[in-house]
Amino acid sequence: MLSGKVGKELGHPTFSLTGWLVTKFFKWHNVVLEENAVKLCNIQPNEIVLELGHGPGFGLRAAASLLKSPEGKLIGVDYSTYMHDMASKRMREEIDKGKLTLLLSDLVAMPIQDNTADKVFHCNCYYFWPDLKAGAKAIHRVMKPGALMVTTLRLDSVEKAASMKVMDHCGDNWRPEAYMEALQASGFTNIRMENRRDKLINFQAIFATASKTEYISIQIEEMLSAKVGKELGHPTFSLTGWLVTKFFKWHNVVLEENAVKLCNIQPNEIVLELGHGPGFGLRAASSLVKSPEGKLIGVDYSTYMHDMASKRMREEIDKGKLTLLLSDLVAMPIQDNTADKVFHCNCYYFWLDLKAGAKAIHRVMKPGALMVTTLRLDSVEKAASMKVMDHCGDNWHPEAYMEALQASGFTDIRMENRRDKLINFQAIFATASK
Secondary structure, three states: OOOHHHHHHHHOOOOOHHHHHHHHHHHHHHHHHHHHHHHHHOOOOOOEEEEEOOOOOHHHHHHHOOOOOOOOEEEEEEOOHHHHHHHHHHOHHHHHOOOEEEEEOOOOOOOOOOOOEEEEEEEOOHHHOOOHHHHHHHHHHHEEEEEEEEEEEOHHHHHHHHHOOOOHHHOOOOOHHHHHHHHHHOOEEEEEEEEEEEOOEEEEEEEEEEOOOHHHHHHHHHOOOHHHHHHHHOOOOOHHHHHHHHHHHHHHHHHHHHHHHHHOOOOOOEEEEEOOOOOHHHHHHHOOOOOOOOEEEEEEOOHHHHHHHHHHOHHHHHOOOEEEEEOOOOOOOOOOOOEEEEEEEOOHHHOOOHHHHHHHHHHHEEEEEEEEEEEOHHHHHHHHHOOOOHHHOOOOOHHHHHHHHHHOOEEEEEEEEEEEOOEEEEEEEEEEOO
């Protein structure tokens, strides 16, 4: 009987024969998923726990048994009147005691205050949301900083339902990748999917943490202006500089780590990072330069970034493994033919003169040395559209940068699209041909 009608009833059961059959399906299909979602949340007695799309109340019942403390509370949200009524009957005692609140509400409109929930779970639910990103943002809003969300599903069953056209009204929302991308775009971190098994049933669990310190990028986007644009290129000891540092942490870590990885650094090499910022890339590279001959050099012309990296990398500096130079790129006091590998991230568009910068880098690189540049072109284009890059002119265009490299003696110049930790980015490779 799988059909469009059944598919819609799965997402929004009604008081009908089909709705009754769907309820029986929930009992057979979802109990293990609900119980495991609760278990994987590691609920503590005094926490505020939220279940989304609670259905008949099996997950609510499992969670309620763990909230032993008077402070512990449970909230359930479902937009099906039929499911709301069923769960209300099943959980009447907990409702009367004030332990449980059931809300008949759409996910996006749920009347829950910001930063309420310590744990959130849902089961076989997200693929029925009309808008994954809107749903993910609504959940992120009501979760406390660092709160955990667990999602359980049986992917084999969902794929089978999709093949039988039951999920057609969901579009591609049923795919875990689409859901996880929506979570990442909404401020969640530590997003991962694990294969699990319980009571002879194979299922998947998706974990996500509501990171709100990282989500400060929203604040930065709201205040993007010429001042912020200049601070991105040359952070200072100021409120804006501090916000930019937080932005670097959220935005650049994946780029820095991948630039280091793509350099294929060997233990005995001399490695140079340009525009090192707070030191995330330096930290990643230093772990690879194991040999006594291996050295690391960092160059930045922001005193604020130089000081931050100096504190972060104090041990490596004291050991003589790392040298930090407070210098303009063109004037950097490094001998010719020094570096085996060079990398930089979100950097070139702040150079005053692309060709002069490219020539300065080429000078300090050994013949055949590799340089890797990483950036998120979509973010740069967005910043340009918001006038943040106006002081850079056209320097932000990868084509302008690559032309400057070619004019300065680099060869094998290419740009590749890459992806890591749900983030799409670009990597530009160039070899110093001498």
